[in-house]
Amino acid sequence: MELILQSIVNGLIQGGFFALFAVGLVLIFGVMGVVNFAHGELVMVGAYTVWVLHAQNGVPFIPVVMIAIIVVTAIGLLMERFLFRPTCNDPLAGLICSIGILFILQVLATVVGGDGPSKQVPPPYHGTLVLFDFLHVPYQRVFSFFISAAGLGTLWYFLTRTKFGWALRAVAQDREASALQGININRISMIAIGVGAALAGLAGALMAPLANINPHMGHNVIITAFIVTIVGGVGSLSGAVMAAVIYAMFHTFITVYFGGVIATICGLLLMVVVLIIKPTGIMGVKVSE
Secondary structure, eight states: OOOHHHHHHHHHHHHHHHHHHHHHHHHHHHHOOOOOTTTHHHHHHHHHHIIIIIITOOOHHHHHHHHHHHHHHHHHHHHHIIITTTTTTTTHHHHHHHHHHHHHHHHHHHHHHSSSSOOOOOOOSSSSSEEEEEEEHHHHHHHHHHHHHHHHHHHHHHHSSSSHHHHHHHHOHHHHHHHHHOOOOOHHHHHHHHHHHHHHHHHHHHHHSSSSTTTTTTTHHHHHEEEEHHHHHHHHHHHHHHHHHOOOHHHHHHHHHHHHHHHHHHHHHHHHHHHHTTTTTTSSOOOOO
């Protein structure tokens, strides 16, 4: 029983990470129609920023998290301006460009940190929170969970209570109709990828003290993001958050009892089962042609 409750707590915390980078991927795809295969590498850049500045140079953790968000957001904006905007009418070209950025960021990470063993970031917050005498949650994980929740809450407020958030949702629903209403599509696309990249940078920065950092860590991230996106429903932000929690719980329990490789395989099987039972995903809706 104690192991089950501990796994539930760990799954909730992991679900926060999954939701951050999956929601960013959904946002970019919904507004721009681009499948950004480099999204996992944006998370990796956020983690490497923390490793370089905090672990190697002693810069305080909170400012480094902010710097990681700024760095990754800048990369996302550059991608939108020089890669995705010129190829906006050719989704395949945009996809190929994102794959190119994927490899470039991996090479840059290798140049910065080498291709040796995975990098480690010492947790800035030591100690463990003990609940009910048997649940042990490191303070670092507690901090990461609340920051993830705050990030998702801020995104919800932005999308539902601000002018640019309404415009972004309108473009995601109907790009052409939004343009006819006077919405600047290029500006909204920049906002979408900026917000998505910022969430990826935040996820990478929060994961840095809790994960092994290496140039190829984005592979697992993008696989997880695609599973969460498809299970939740392509284009559904609320579905992505719900699916992130469900998948995190599922993955955590399978990992505890059978191992990480089996958990990843089962995650892919879960995605296939959802597609068979409900092709639109949990919160997705069928769009008529």
